[in-house]
Amino acid sequence: MKQKATLLCISMTPWHGDYLKSTVELMKQASSTVDVIFLDYQFTWKDILIGILKPSSNIPWKNALGIKHRLQKIKVSEHQSVQLITPFPIIPSFWIGNRILFGWVNRINQFLVLSNLRSFLAHKEIVPDCILTAFNPFMGLGITRYFPNKPHFYYCYDEIGAAHWLKNHGEYLEKKLIQEVNASIFTSNFLQQKKTSSHQPSHVVTNGVDLKNFKPFAKNCPNTLPLKKVGYLGSIDDRLDVNLLKEVMNSNPSFELHFVGRVVHQEVAEELKSIRQTFLAPPVAIDEVPRVMASLDAGIIPYVKNEFTEAIYPLKINEYLAIGLPVLMTPFALLNEFEGEVKVSGEAVVFKSLLEELLASDSEEKIHKRQKLADQNSWANKSRELLAILNLAENG
Secondary structure, three states, X not given: OOOOOEEEEEEOOOOOOOOOOHHHHHHHHHOOXXXXXXXXXXXXXXXXXXXXXXXXXXXXXXXXXXXXXXXXXXXXXXXXXXXXXXXXXXXXXXXOOOHHHHHHHHHHHHHHHHHHHHHHHXXXXXXOOEEEEEOOHHHHOOHHHHOOOOOEEEEEOOOHHHOOOOHHHHHHHHHHHHXXXXXXXXXXXXXXXXXOOOOOOEEEOOOOEOHHHHHHHXXXXXXXXXXXXXXXXOOEOOOEOHHHHHHHHOOOOOEEEEEEOOEOOHHHHHHHHOOOOEEEEOOOOHHXXXXXXXXXXXXXXXXXXXXXXXXOOOHHHHXXXXXXXXXXXXOOOOOHHHEOOEEEOOOHHHHHHHHHXXXXXXXXXXXXXXXXXXXXXXXXXXXXXXXXXXXXXXXX
């Protein structure tokens, strides 16, 4: 039997958490074909102190300090698992404004994480065949030093230059990393076109949906109740076009708005609460998302258009469609693959009119058509696309 290849993923986000991450979903699916080693989020010494003083923070400080095993086996399914490594703590550095000083501290952090990782893998006799750096140029730029002659790819799922806590140093370091790697992989055409030139190898692997979790809750027919529920599941933050929503709901619509998610910006949450026929609920566990979506009659993605949102391929778009919901979004990004199935408007009057039309005209045929579109965008399919790019396909 042919031995599986080993993929090492250097992540910027933690494996665990109360929101879905594309890197994690791709690695879960990839574990059916390759052995996945996932280097978890690099916690700082400040995080470790918080974890010790505040147990409810769920920071794995004992794993980071080696008091507990750094290597954990995470079961994905009956026959699939991912090996999760908690890295050695690093020095807090994102507050540093000076590039020279930041670079010096960042190289120390690379040594703390990557040197320890290399020694750890060698001790376990694990040899990665390929390395994927996910939205983490800070560690990615140290890969050739600590893991020379390994195929190295960069995975980018957001506009790093617009991310509040990464923008000081992320953008110029990302440009440097893109020039070094074998190829870059982006979640949207916009990101690919903006961040690479014609001579830099790059690919697009858009976000997907976990059909195994969503299929059991898929709708078969529209809700017949007179009062319709329009919903948004995701972070309550400054991406939301609150002014548009106010105009829509102040014009006596025939539906309610329901927002479910973690509050990132309290001022946005307070504004939403003040809008008539609008309700906020706390975030639910990832496994509970399909059930909540199934209680809705339509899904919306009402984002403002800015440097950050125009690069987004929203995870929730395929999730809405997998349930069978009609979807309406503002024109924050070009998502041409959904043309005809997902309606778009940034004008309050039209937005309201389109929503009411979608709710009134929904049918079994339309529901099944949306679900069929979502089927093409499963995380399993997206993972196969990724592994083919990494030359780790099952028969590659």
